Amino acid sequence: MENALEIKGLKKVYDRFVLDNVNITLPQGCIMGFIGENGAGKSTTIKLILGLIKKNSGEIKILGSTQNNNEENIKEHIGAVIDESCFPDNLCVNDINMILKNIYSTWEEQKFLYYADKFSLPVKEAVKNYSRGMKMKLSIAVALSHDSKLLILDEATSGLDPIIRDEILDVFLDFIQDETHSIFMSSHIISDLEKVCDYITFIHEGKIIFCESKDELKEKFGILKCSENEFLNIDKSIIKGYRKNNFGVEALVYKDKIKKDYTIDNASIEDIMLYYIKEQ
Amino acid sequence: MKGLLLKDLVNLKQQTKIYIIIIAVWLAIALSSKDGSFLGGMICVLSVMLPITTLSYDEKAKWDKYVLSMPVSRKQVVESKYILALALSFIGCIISFAFNLFITKDASQSILMSLAFWAFSIFAFSVILPLIYKFGVEKGRAIILIVFLAPTVLAILIGKLNINLPSKEFLYNLKFVVPIFIIAALLLSCYISIKIFKNKEL
Structure with missing residues (x-):
């Protein structure tokens, strides 16, 4: 069984910050929590995984592929939730459904509307009227509504109240029931990670301090x-x-x-x- | 690609209602003055502003970061904006032609004017889009102003300096050169924008 995520020797250099020799392995079927202080390099690592910024050196393999060719095919199977990033203001859930039907070949409309309902997202209301929590829930609903094998979540539960966070963690646990599904999530809410994660990776000042099984x-x-x-x-x-x-x-x-x-x-x-x- | 275009069109729906009202007002003005050129010019400006407005919405929502986690390439993201701009400017051209025909009843003049404005629209966004990709929408707005003011300034300068205008034959021959020039500018602009966007750290 191949690993969901394999990062070897990843390096990214900025003026005042260096992400150095990052090695992370996430086996398929597992949830990995990614922890570290603010500025430790969590978001940078996730951006590198998603190809939003360019690495200086190292190798990243997602679901067994190095992303050089067939980049779009891999992204059919990735569900990402990035902090603060969302849909343009005037779109509503129905619009987003119509748009994503034409972006993902594996888009599941029923599932999306189910999650929108489950997360109490108003179907005809424009995104600009959403609270921060609602925007997060929307991104999570999108991430779950196509054939995602790997969820990459950057602070996906921050800004959510404890009740809905619990519900979403249940949704993640449900997601992971399928052995081919995996989750890589960064969070400051360590109690959440403790509830659901199999592995914990700790990054500090751009270096991985440990990447181990939570139980161990x-x-x-x-x-x-x-x-x-x-x-x-x-x-x-x-x-x-x-x-x-x-x-x-x-x-x-x-x-x-x-x-x-x-x-x-x-x-x-x-x-x-x-x-x-x-x-x- | 289709999804990206749909996103922009749906996002613009609200804006277009306002623009329809504005165009209706200008149409009324044009009718009363029997001159469609101002209307044509304004439609030209609008058709360039709309794609730029979508870029501004995208920037506000940090959409680019998000969309690149989807099975969509950076090339497609840029290309969709160009297709949008071309489509909107073409619609503007048709509307401008129709209104002009209605006002002046002169078909050949209407066609010429509409095509000229369309060519200028394409040239305008060919210049503006790469600059927005490089510098962002806020700085882009200043550039847009310059691009639209330039022809006016040029016209005034030509008038003041009494430069001899090219002969009618020369202008007639331009008819064949201009389309080629515009298409070349468009393709070059698209190529440059894609290159800029591919190297952008998001």
């Missing part, structure tokens, strides 16, 4: 809470990052290396991300 990450790390004195006695190689507070010290530690008599809490993905950065 959670098994690997734990949170240790102790006093400062106790902390000083611990072997530093066990500690990934730490934070001092009023009660003592909180540290991210390797679960298998820490001594058994300490109490270790489970680490959330957000904790892991925060402590990794604190270590830098």
Whole structure:
């Protein structure tokens, strides 16, 4: 089974920012969460995947193809949601349906109208009257309404209320039931990613810090809470990052290396991300 | 391609209602003055403005980024604008001819004037579109003004400097050169726009 997304040695150089040696592998049938602070390079990576900007070096393979030939054919099978990008103001759902029927050869009108209804999108209202959340929902509906095998989502759930976010995550989980479907999603809402993702990729200042299975990450790390004195006695190689507070010290530690008599809490993905950065 | 054109046409639907009213007003003015040339000129300007308005809507919605995630090539995105501009300017030419015929009852003069305005429309957007692709719509607006003012300025200069106008024979022969020139300008413009857009980082 080929990988849905394979990125090797990707590099992009800007004046004040360099995306360097990005390697990401997303196996088919999985959801990968893409996390990092603002400005870490998430949107840049996604733009490179979609061919919106040109890479300096490296290789990107989507659904097994390097996009040099048959570029349009691959895009039949990609559903993208890009932050802030949407349809021109005066179009409504019915117009968009008619237009996309003529762009995608695999456009599914019934599905699109179903999602428009499910997401409570007014069918005859112009896009300019949509709230930000509605525009996102519209893009998501579009992404799901043709033969997409890979969803590429850049902050697709930001700006949505928790209730609709939950509904959309359910829609994504439904999407992934088909083993040939995969999702690559960047988000700041790490709790969402924790709910649905199989893999987590963490990017920081243009470099990939880790690209691992979520379950393995959670098994690997734990949170240790102790006093400062106790902390000083611990072997530093066990500690990934730490934070001092009023009660003592909180540290991210390797679960298998820490001594058994300490109490270790489970680490959330957000904790892991925060402590990794604190270590830098 | 069809989808892209549909998108622009649907997007313009609202605008066209306003333009129909404006054209109706000008038609009334033209009828009363028995001169269709102002009307023809205005229709020419409109037919160039419409495709540029679609570019402005696209820019506002950051549409280009989005559409390129669809099975549509950069070449097709640019070509669709040129086809749109050609189609709208042709419709403008027909409308201008019809109105002129109605006003002046002079078929050959109407045809000549309409074709001349159509040629100028094509030349205008051939100059404007690559510049908009390069510099964006906002700066493009300044360029549009210059392109439309240029003939007027030129005419005034010729008048003031008492340059001898070319002879009638020369102008008659132009009839064959102009279409070739216009088509060449159009193709060159399309080629340049595609090249600019292909290299644009979105």
